[in-house]
Amino acid sequence: MPDLDPASGVRADARQNRRQLIIATREAIAARGLDVSALDIATAAGVGVGTLYRRFGTKEALLDYAVLGLYDELCDTARACLERPDPWDAMAEFVLELAGAHRDSRGLAEVTAACERPPTPELAQRTVALQEAVAQLTERAHAAGDLRADVTWQDVLLCSRAALDTDHCLGVDAGPDGWRRVVMVLLDGMRAPGRTPLQGPAPQVRPPEA
Amino acid sequence: MPDLDPASGVRADARQNRRQLIIATREAIAARGLDVSALDIATAAGVGVGTLYRRFGTKEALLDYAVLGLYDELCDTARACLERPDPWDAMAEFVLELAGAHRDSRGLAEVTAACERPPTPELAQRTVALQEAVAQLTERAHAAGDLRADVTWQDVLLCSRAALDTDHCLGVDAGPDGWRRVVMVLLDGMRAPGRTPLQGPAPQVRPPEA
DNA sequence: CACAATCGGACGCATATCGTCCGATTGTTC
DNA sequence: GAACAATCGGACGATATGCGTCCGATTGTG
Numbered sequence: 001m002p003d004l005d006p007a008s009g010v011r012a013d014a015r016q017n018r019r020q021l022i023i024a025t026r027e028a029i030a031a032r033g034l035d036v037s038a039l040d041i042a043t044a045a046g047v048g049v050g051t052l053y054r055r056f057g058t059k060e061a062l063l064d065y066a067v068l069g070l071y072d073e074l075c076d077t078a079r080a081c082l083e084r085p086d087p088w089d090a091m092a093e094f095v096l097e098l099a100g101a102h103r104d105s106r107g108l109a110e111v112t113a114a115c116e117r118p119p120t121p122e123l124a125q126r127t128v129a130l131q132e133a134v135a136q137l138t139e140r141a142h143a144a145g146d147l148r149a150d151v152t153w154q155d156v157l158l159c160s161r162a163a164l165d166t167d168h169c170l171g172v173d174a175g176p177d178g179w180r181r182v183v184m185v186l187l188d189g190m191r192a193p194g195r196t197p198l199q200g201p202a203p204q205v206r207p208p209e210a
Numbered sequence: 211m212p213d214l215d216p217a218s219g220v221r222a223d224a225r226q227n228r229r230q231l232i233i234a235t236r237e238a239i240a241a242r243g244l245d246v247s248a249l250d251i252a253t254a255a256g257v258g259v260g261t262l263y264r265r266f267g268t269k270e271a272l273l274d275y276a277v278l279g280l281y282d283e284l285c286d287t288a289r290a291c292l293e294r295p296d297p298w299d300a301m302a303e304f305v306l307e308l309a310g311a312h313r314d315s316r317g318l319a320e321v322t323a324a325c326e327r328p329p330t331p332e333l334a335q336r337t338v339a340l341q342e343a344v345a346q347l348t349e350r351a352h353a354a355g356d357l358r359a360d361v362t363w364q365d366v367l368l369c370s371r372a373a374l375d376t377d378h379c380l381g382v383d384a385g386p387d388g389w390r391r392v393v394m395v396l397l398d399g400m401r402a403p404g405r406t407p408l409q410g411p412a413p414q415v416r417p418p419e420a
Numbered sequence: 421c422a423c424a425a426t427c428g429g430a431c432g433c434a435t436a437t438c439g440t441c442c443g444a445t446t447g448t449t450c
Numbered sequence: 451g452a453a454c455a456a457t458c459g460g461a462c463g464a465t466a467t468g469c470g471t472c473c474g475a476t477t478g479t480g
Contacts, residue, residue, distance in 0.1 A: 011447055011456060037437055039460095048459035053439060115378045127380050154382040155391060161379050162372035162392055168325045169371050170337050170344075172364040174413045181365060181408045182372055182396075188406055189399025196398055198391045203384045221425060221478055247468055249429095258428035263470060 018055045020045040025066040029107025034063060063107075064120055070108045071126040074101060078133035088146035091137040091156065092187050098160040099183050109164055115206060131157075131205065148194035154203035159186050228265045230255040235276040239317025244273060273317075274330050280318045281336040284311060288343035298356035301347040301366065302397050308370040309393050319374055325416060341367075341415065358404035364413035369396050 024045035028036040038059045042049045056062040077097045084090035102109040111123070119127065134153045141147035163179035163186075174181070234255035238246040248269045252259045266272040287307045294300035312319040321333070329337065344363045351357035373389035373396075384391070 009456095013447065014457060017458085038439080039437075042459095049439080050441085050459060051457080054457075059438080109375075112380050113375065113378045115383065130380055131382075151395070154384075155395070157379045157382050158376045158384050158388065159392055159395060161376045162396070164375050165319075165323065166368045166371045168323045168416075169367045170322050170340055171416050172341075172367050172413050173325065173416045174364075174368050175411055177410045178368065178413050180410060181413075182369055184406050184408055185361070185365070185369060185399035185404075186372070186392075186395055187399070188404055189395035189397070191405055194395075194398055195401055196394050198394055200387045200390060201385055203382050203388050203391075206378075206381050206383045219425095223478065224426060227427085248470080249468075252428095259470080260428060260472085261426080264426075269469080 014055070017045070017047050017051050020047065021052055021055060021062060022066060022069075025062055026069070026105075029063065029066060030105040033106040034067075034110050036063075064123070067107060067111050068120070068122055068126070070101070070105060070111075071123060071130070074098065075126055075129055075133070077101075078130060078137075081137060082133060087137075087140035087144040088191075091141045091147065094134070094137055095156060095160050095187060096180070096183055098157075099163045099179070102161055102164055103179060109161070113161070145192055147190060148192040150194060150198045151190050152202045154205065155198070156190070158203055159190070162186055224265070227255070227257050227261050230257065231262055231265060231272060232276060232279075235272055236279070236315075239273065239276060240315040243316040244277075244320050246273075274333070277317065277321050278330070278332055278336070280311070280315060280321075281333060281340070284308065285336055285339055285343070287311075288340060288347075291347060292343060297347075297350035297354040298401075301351040301357065304344070304347055305366060305370050305397060306390070306393055308367075309373045309389070312371055312374055313389060319371070323371070355402055357400060358402040360404060360408045361400050362412045364415065365408070366400070368413055369400070372396055 021041065024041050025036075028041050028044060032040075038049050038052055041059075041062070042052045045052075052059070052062065056065070074097075078094060081090045081094040081097070084093065102112065111119075118124070131153075134157055138147060138151075138153035138156050142149065163182040166179055166182050167174045231251065234251050235246075238251050238254060242250075248259050248262055251269075251272070252262045255262075262269070262272065266275070284307075288304060291300045291304040291307070294303065312322065321329075328334070341363075344367055348357060348361075348363035348366050352359065373392040376389055376392045377384045
């Protein structure tokens with residue numbers, strides 16, 4: 001189930017259809033979230049629904065596969081940020097990238113917010129990897145004295161979702177890049193030293209329950 | 211259609227049902243947004259669907275009425291904040307209240323973000339009133355030198371939606387009051403002087419198109 | 421007590437999605 | 451280039467959900 005094998009006994013047109021389905025799925029969940037119909041995906045991919053089920057067995061499996069790809073890209077982004085020399089810039093860039101990824105794909109945003117059903121093992125693994133990367137980025141920024149002490153890496157993660165739904169409010173239109181303003185304000189607010197100490201319990205990591 | 215009249219030729223039980231329907235509608239849209247079924251509302255109110263349509267004519271009319279009530283409450287809140295002596299505290303409190311109202315009612319959040327269909331005239335009027343209140347709160351904070359100059363009142367409004375969807379991210383749980391931390395970070399980021407100048411065009415007011 | 425106002429919820433209609441199944445098509449092999 | 455198996459498309463039956471109406475039963479009120 002990983003990807004397309006050149007010579008795996010699978011016919012060439014079948015492999016091509018598989019590829020198209022993955023592309024169409026990405027686009028569909030980006031625009032409309034995880035609640036896409038199989039027919040929509042298949043039509044966008046230029047195939048029939050039968051082909052979708054034949055190639056992936058389940059709509060779920062196809063969605064899982066597409067989402068996993070998005071997570072892998074996030075992991076790449078995290079690695080790239082960790083290589084930046086300046087601790088603050090590294091953290092700030094990742095926050096901006098993560099916020100942008102959330103905005104680029106409504107489906108991704110739905111998955112990172114999911115707390116009900118347990119994710120696939122593959123997704124859980126990526127999730128932990130991302131947590132660790134953010135923890136490290138945060139730790140460095142703390143050590144450099146750039147990030148206020150009362151902001152935890154969990155706070156950083158949650159703040160990355162803050163620009164998700166800030167395009168319109170009471171007749172005001174943020175414009176295509178307005179969300180970046182919100183992220184900029186947030187980053188300024190996270191910079192040391194903070195003015196108003198953060199109150200209440202810090203966010204906690206949910207154990208990946210059964 | 212405004213409210214319940216003591217002696218309006220309408221029978222007492224009918225008036226009571228009307229009241230229950232409004233209460234149930236508020237709770238329903240708070241929890242599930244505007245996409246509630248008429249049956250759900252009627253059941254929660256303890257009446258049949260027929261009663262809903264008899265009392266309000268349309269599901270839409272009932273929803274509009276319930277939402278208008280939420281807007282009126284926001285206007286009250288704005289008035290109260292405008293009476294606070296300290297300009298910064300006044301603005302900060304309103305941001306916190308607006309963010310809380312958005313979180314308390316998913317339906318309200320959906321309406322304030324709506325940019326497609328034109329609102330009812332009543333809603334449009336409340337919207338303008340709220341815009342003016344925020345503009346005034348912002349202006350005072352600017353004048354006092356507490357709010358950074360590159361943050362407009364439109365930015366303030368948009369930022370009030372930032373805590374809408376920050377309860378969970380990649381396995382991190384913000385807890386019941388975690389959203390307040392996000393708002394606090396934002397408010398700190400809005401305080402003068404800003405570090406990173408906000409880039410890009412400032413948010414614009416959408417003309418209430420036809 | 422009588423009657424009009426009101427009620428409840430079954431009903432008809434419409435829409436949407438799922439996953440399967442099968443006759444038609446097409447890539448591949450010899 | 452023929453023959454076969456893999457693959458395809460999309461019609462199909464099942465299921466679910468929601469809207470707004472209609473009418474026999476109920477209930478408030480003068």
